[in-house]
Amino acid sequence: MLKINIIIFMILAAATVFTHTRVDRYEKTGPDLLTGQWMGRPPENSPSRRADVKENAIALFSDDPKAGVNIYQEISGLDPGTVLEFFADMKCEDVKPGEKPWNRARVLLVQNDHKKDRWDIPHLVASLAGTLGWETYRVFFPIHPETKKIRVIAQLSQSTGLLELKHIRLYPVSQARVYTWIRDGLLFLWTAFSFLLIGSCFVMGQKRMVLRVLLVSALIAIVFGTTMPGEMRTLVLNDIKTWVNPEPHPGNSSPDQWDLSKIGHFCFFAVFGLILCLMMPMVAAFQVMIIILLLAGGTETAQFLIDGRTPLLGDFFIDAAGGFSGIMLIRSTPMNNQ
Structure with a gap:
């Protein structure tokens, strides 16, 4: 037996x-939701922090562990139950994490219910440290019924180094x-x-x-x-x-x-x-x-x-x-x- x-x-x-x-597993049901309009960039003359945004590519640099770099896009009007596919190629160079576990080079998709960010809902695309070559990340996020908007974030969270992304896409998909x-x-x-x-x-x-x-x-x-x-x-x-x-x-x-x-x-x-x-x-x-x-x-x-x-x-x-x-x-x- x-x-x-x-x-x-x-x-x-x-x-x-x-x-x-x-x-x-999934098939696309709509156009790319991301634009080139990333918010939160540091001043262009900042010597210690930089966010270079080109067509469908991002490069974040920081050598200031107290500040880091954080850029984002907000998207609203998503129907509850929608599934989003985030796709990007990423690499990092000499990223030195901070004191906390979340002080790393990270990419997030955070859902918000108009009252608070819902950190209790899966939100992590990637969390990187050290030096890593180009790798493709493909993560799916179901939209919670209470979600009113989402925020796509690329950051060096109180950490130093270089984070690069290219071929960035965010599509609604269905199974x-x-x-x-x-x-x-x-x-x-x-x-x-x-x-x-x-x-x-x-x-x-x-x-x-x-x-x-x-x-x-x-x-x-x-x-x-x-x-x-x-x-x-x-x-x-x-x-x-x-x-x-x-x-x-x-x-x-x-x-x-x-x-x-x-x-x-x-x-x-x-x-x-x-x-x-x-x-x-x-x-x-x-x-x-x-x-x-x-x-x-x-x-x-x-x-x-x-x-x-x-x-x-x-x-x-x-x-x-x-x-x-x-x-x-x-x-x-x-x-x-x-």
Whole structure:
């Protein structure tokens, strides 16, 4: 049964990666929203700061870490639910970050509801430091229902160095119909695969209803948490982070929320591994670990297809470590070894 699960996993993973890399996700629905009218430029005679704007290209320079450079464009009249694609080639030279995590060479798309900037909504296009060659950045931003205007920002935020952008574009887009069909089909198959794994555990394990219910509950929690759309996930994590720390710095994409999600990854898979071992006491630990690895790999790979989510190898290893801890917690107890 495990061999069949491994083969199915490999087929689904290959199909998912192919879809992510080869099938166009969005198609343009309107003209470029950006103009050459960038605001906030430093004085032309400033010796320490410079913002050179040419046709579809920007170069920001600063050697004043206290001031930096910040230019922007504002765009209003966007319909709620619109998806914007920001596209640009960027490079930086000798960018020295400031004291805060956000004091770097950055490009942002910030949404505003006429009362405040919504830093709780995904806004980061790129955050650069050091010297990096030309690289293409392509990021999609859904417009929040409360958004009245957006501000596209290029900045050296209390940092020094050179930031260059070219081929800058901002288009309204919509999801391509073919991609939607393929994505929905693959997500359905990934969900079916997850429950197939559980079914194999039912076949190999004890028929105790309590353990089966707990196992299915743990699976649902893992699938829901790891495949939650990015915007929803960000809002949930921000609510928790606000409850823990009610005074975060605006605009700071700090690592706190990521640390919180890592803890969740570890704990859920630890519980899953623990329940698996209780349910399958006669199954070898390495077979239990294979089931955990397949589930961890599946939930991460499926994130290629979910808006606002990115599969991370680090998350896979955290999931695996959590599952392994759950296995060891049960298999290393004297009662289990008797």
